[in-house]
Amino acid sequence: MAVTKATSGRTSRERVHRAAVKLFATKGFHGTGIRDLAEAAQLSSASLYHYMPTKEQLLAEIMRDSLQSLLDAAHATLDGVDDPAERLDRLVVLHVTRHAREPQRTRVVDNEVDALSAASRRGVVGIRDAYEKLWADAIDDGLRNGTFTTGEPTATRLALLDMCNGVARWFSPRGPLPAAALAEHYADLARGMLGGPPRQR
Amino acid sequence: MAVTKATSGRTSRERVHRAAVKLFATKGFHGTGIRDLAEAAQLSSASLYHYMPTKEQLLAEIMRDSLQSLLDAAHATLDGVDDPAERLDRLVVLHVTRHAREPQRTRVVDNEVDALSAASRRGVVGIRDAYEKLWADAIDDGLRNGTFTTGEPTATRLALLDMCNGVARWFSPRGPLPAAALAEHYADLARGMLGGPPRQR
Amino acid sequence: MAVTKATSGRTSRERVHRAAVKLFATKGFHGTGIRDLAEAAQLSSASLYHYMPTKEQLLAEIMRDSLQSLLDAAHATLDGVDDPAERLDRLVVLHVTRHAREPQRTRVVDNEVDALSAASRRGVVGIRDAYEKLWADAIDDGLRNGTFTTGEPTATRLALLDMCNGVARWFSPRGPLPAAALAEHYADLARGMLGGPPRQR
């Protein structure tokens, strides 16, 4: 009931996860010490272990949660949409928006897969593959029905994802372009790359 | 001059640098221990220090060398070329080719900037900025003379670079597309993204 | 009085003591963590502290209780017995039977004295000395009245005790010899070691 301190996070668990996301994004998983984490979470390093089994499993959980939430959002935004170009637009917009608005969380997901143990990695990569399949399907469908015309669908899909991921590295909410506008622009770029029809605005 | 042993690398110095590139790319700078380095370079960890002042400065040197070589190559390939679209083509082809052919070296450059001390970072970022200015100039010139038509030159330039950097993460020489063909494809994509004229082949 | 749960031990206090005996015997005092104890006692580690002041004092209490009970039993079995050989027989039989039937408890007593603080140790060693004095007295009496003939009463007494203690390390109720028969055999051995008359059966 009582909030003892005016601290940033609500619960200790939340503070630990927030601190981990921030530090893993900033200094990398291997560059982040358990003591850094403790300090950022306003906890002793021993207390950290009430909220995580292991530093590595904390990373795994963050990545799984983040990817699962992205996959869920993707399913939601695609629900009932048939047109491949429209589907791809929505994927790009979702992806870019996330990366612009939650750059730390997405950077961790995109950059720290190598830090996972083989066991953890399997789970994480499984979700990521399911998510990327949504992109591949939209592109394949678009090629099949003539909406898209690229000669290199696989390379183009990877180019698309890399380009969208990059947003998390440089986007600033204080920059000239708001996240929403950037996302729209990226959707335009995607159409251009796939040889699809220009979007109506 | 004398070659003391018939080992994989030519000189000890070379073996150290090769080992560092491979390990920093694979496990990250913080994930690579001095003992890993020593083992991979077939040297004792003490001997390592004949060939580097510090682990961090070894990283800095690798990054500086790699970026400088890229910048030099860029100047060379742009020499005497005026057409902005052609300049951008060449930058894309050079960049993609490098990232496909030297994925480890480029991955270190692209991912480990945060591991540098402030002092080292300055030097590295300086070269990288000079390199990226070549891209910015080509795009600006193209916009000025009407070759390109994008409304968001900055965002597009960053998208372009991120997309090209990504190649180092997934390209395989055993895949369906040779590095050279991939580079050409990426140049096409770049034209599409900037609203430039399709390339002749 | 109320039995709250149908668990293996009767009360929580009993479960804690049982768990401690088992674990201290199996893994040693220093090898047993407070969490091991808690898990084995089906309690949280915090709740443990309702039933013990300290891990070390729990050990001390176990040792004191066990030794006191052995001393009491020794007094009881010796009550009214005068013949030194008979006294020694009874001590051996009691000791061996205990060690065969309660190997864990006796192993803790025999092996973990060094883990006690100086303060706790004093009390424990006091009881043990009183107990060993019963052995020494029986032997001395037997020597005085010619029942025993060993030239090294002290060394022989220690040999006797060590040999009897050892039973706790290897005796199995599923072995060929029941505890009672083993105890009788050890009494025979003791007579042989002390040069006493063979026992009647």
Place this chain on the structure above:
Amino acid sequence: MAVTKATSGRTSRERVHRAAVKLFATKGFHGTGIRDLAEAAQLSSASLYHYMPTKEQLLAEIMRDSLQSLLDAAHATLDGVDDPAERLDRLVVLHVTRHAREPQRTRVVDNEVDALSAASRRGVVGIRDAYEKLWADAIDDGLRNGTFTTGEPTATRLALLDMCNGVARWFSPRGPLPAAALAEHYADLARGMLGGPPRQR
């Protein structure tokens, strides 16, 4: 060449092993911290790792070496001796002498087997079994040719070993009985326990 300090051990490696034996014997393996070890060996805790792979493997090595040396000595002392009683005498004398003269080393061997990992334990127990087989064979041979008359050879062998092991716990070179005399006395005791003929002196 130069001996820098008038320290107890000759080389660092020796000091580490000596310190480990002393501390493992005194405080137990689990009761001995790596820092205790380092201090006793006059080394930093980091330097310890030049001379051992792991604290547990240091224990294993000490135990293996000690047991192997005992087994070798047993083979040597039994060489060419046929009479079972004489064989057993020699085993007892060797065993007791060792335990009296090297109480720490032998205590570690006798008490810390449980601290070994399963892998290390296998090796150690293998040697110990080979050694104990020498005792069992002597006893069996003695029974077969009528030298010994015990009805419980197995229990008696275990009693014998436990009794001899105990010496390491209490023998003092400043006590009334020298190690050699104690060993002879124990050989007498062994004869008595096995129902063998009294020894000639």
Place this chain on the structure above:
DNA sequence: CATGAATGAGCCTTCATTCAT
């Protein structure tokens, strides 16, 4: 009675680095 949360101290081990040889 019972426990979740918390922690200072300590665990074993590895870190990057230095230096005498």
Place this chain on the structure above:
DNA sequence: TATGAATGAAGGCTCATTCAT
């Protein structure tokens, strides 16, 4: 040039214990 020996600092994690609820 090469390295074995050495180390202070730090690594991730567990320890026994306390206390508010």
